Amino acid sequence: MKKAAFHTLGCKVNAVETEQLIEAFMLKGYEIVPFKEAADVYVINTCTVTHVSDRKSRAMIRRAVKRRPEAIVAAIGCLAQTDCQQLASIEGIDIIVGNRDKDRLADIIEMYGINKTKPVIHVSAIKSGDLLPTVIYRQRHDKTRAFIKIQDGCQSYCTYCIVPYARGPVRSKNPDQVIEEILQLTALGYKEIVLTGIHTGAYGTDLKDHDLASLLLLILEQIKGDYRIRLGSLEPLEINPRLLEVMASSRQICRHLHIPLQSGSNRILGLMNRRYSREYYRDLVLAVADKIPGVAIAADVMVGFPDEKEADFIATRDLLAELPVSSLHVFKYSVRPGTKAAMMGPAIEERVKNQRSEILLDLAAAKKHEFCQSMLGQNTEALVQQQLDTGIYEGLTDNYLEIQFPAPEDLTGNLIRVKPQKIEGGVMKGIMTA
The missing domain is CATH 3.40.50.12160 (Methylthiotransferase, N-terminal domain)
Structure with a gap:
């Protein structure tokens, strides 16, 4: 073979x-x-x-x-x-x-x-009419979560990003195809389905009368059973009240949103062509946290963008310190030939990038610990990911926290209820509940 x-x-x-x-x-x-x-x-x-x-x-x-x-x-x-x-x-x-x-x-x-x-x-140019293939899995792969690409492409053209050139324009998978794939994956026993894309929140912009919220409603209406849906990264301008209402109304949609920030400075956001302000992002995150109790909010943030002054960085740090984010993905800017930012200046010294990155990584650790502490004693759902030791398992909660717990049998791949009890050595530990 x-x-x-x-x-x-x-x-x-x-x-x-x-x-x-x-x-x-x-x-x-x-x-x-x-x-x-x-x-x-x-x-x-x-x-x-x-x-x-x-x-x-x-x-x-x-x-x-x-x-x-x-x-x-x-x-x-x-x-x-x-x-x-x-x-x-x-x-x-x-x-x-x-x-x-x-x-x-x-x-x-x-x-x-x-x-x-x-x-x-x-290698050929990617066109707007290119359809995304329906993928039918005939057996489970070596993973506990299943991913479905519902969308491809990006037309935002952030000045630092090469992705629109690598992925082409926005193309969305037909809702019926998405339903077909989820039905097939749940039939194989998958209990968590992750909807992902290059620009997931742009889903449906190239289709008639469809968007991400309507897709979620269709999934919940047509597919019954013991499973949950997790959303991939969503841009700030694509999270609207209707989407939040759908998320808040169903326990089958994970309390987890990844909302890229990139910078908390309006000046730098403008140079990045991000099309929103720090004030907009702040109001959005607070609205998400208010609408969906216990939600995990992850944020991407970039340091060292060309001409990022100390005041710009402080604005970013202070905004993130204020907001109820649960995790930060910190990136140092790097030049991508062919992008507008590659022609911008002045460049930020690597030493300064490293310093700013370390400050945000420390903040990220504090934010994660704070979020974990807030979940102690709360009964929540987890997908059993793997066995760590005899009788000890690791699960992933709906709000994206890893938790270790004892179990009398191997429940890998199943959804269970757990209660976090303590944080030990940076690891959340708890027990199974009824």
């Missing part, structure tokens, strides 16, 4: 697309093996969101070539889409496939086996 190995870099969308490819390769008769093992095909799903992502993508390609020179090495995804010639210069690479064509990778590899042309490059 032929063997295929996959390595994914970057976002949740890349991860779900890799899972889709794994399904396609299994249907072709491949055995899926860990990336560190010998394989006939190595697939690297690349990321280009930062220069570090580029470097890691190239390193994984070279590692695969070195591990088994006779294997087929394929690079796919965002870096392949934006800079295929850079990848083509890597010795030993066989196939380069952009985002538009990567769902056909298994077929392309079969054709390569016939033609033996080096390297094969399948």
Whole structure:
């Protein structure tokens, strides 16, 4: 039996697309093996969101070539889409496939086996009419949560971001297709379905009479049973009162929102082309926290954007300190050639970026601890993720907290009720409840 190995870099969308490819390769008769093992095909799903992502993508390609020179090495995804010639210069690479064509990778590899042309490059422009494929999983993969890509593409053109060039315009999956995929995944036993996309909140903007709130209502109406829905990252301008009302009205929708901030300075937000103000973001987060008690609110924040002055950073720090966010994802700005921000200045010294990053990471730790403390003693739902030790399991609560607890039997993959009791060594611990 032929063997295929996959390595994914970057976002949740890349991860779900890799899972889709794994399904396609299994249907072709491949055995899926860990990336560190010998394989006939190595697939690297690349990321280009930062220069570090580029470097890691190239390193994984070279590692695969070195591990088994006779294997087929394929690079796919965002870096392949934006800079295929850079990848083509890597010795030993066989196939380069952009985002538009990567769902056909298994077929392309079969054709390569016939033609033996080096390297094969399948990269073409992504168009607004390109439809997202329906993916039907025929067996459970080695995960407790299932991800569905309901949307792809972005048209926001934030000045620092290469993603619109890598992913193309907004395309939404037809609601009937989403329903079909969820039905099939719940039939396989998945208890948590994560709806994700490159710009998840833009779902439906290219469809008639559909948006994310209407999709959630359709899911809840048509699919009954013991499962829950989690939403991927949503931009501030796409969270409206109707969506919050739908979330607050159903226990099957996880109390968890990831709302990127990027900066708490109106001046920097303008330079980033983010289209909202610190005041708008503040009011939104407070409204979310008021509408959905116990909600976990995660925020992305960037330090070191060109010409970020000390006052801009302090505005960011103070806003985040004030707001009821549960976690922070802190990024240091890096230049992406081809973006407007790449032409901006002055650049911020790495030393200053590091200092500002450390300050926000300390704030993030404090915010997470504060949120965990607020959940102690509260009965909540958790998805059992894995067994850690004999009789000890780890679960993920609906509001995105990891919790360890004893259980008399292996309930991995099931939804249970738990009560957090203490935080020990930075780990939340609790008990199962009825």
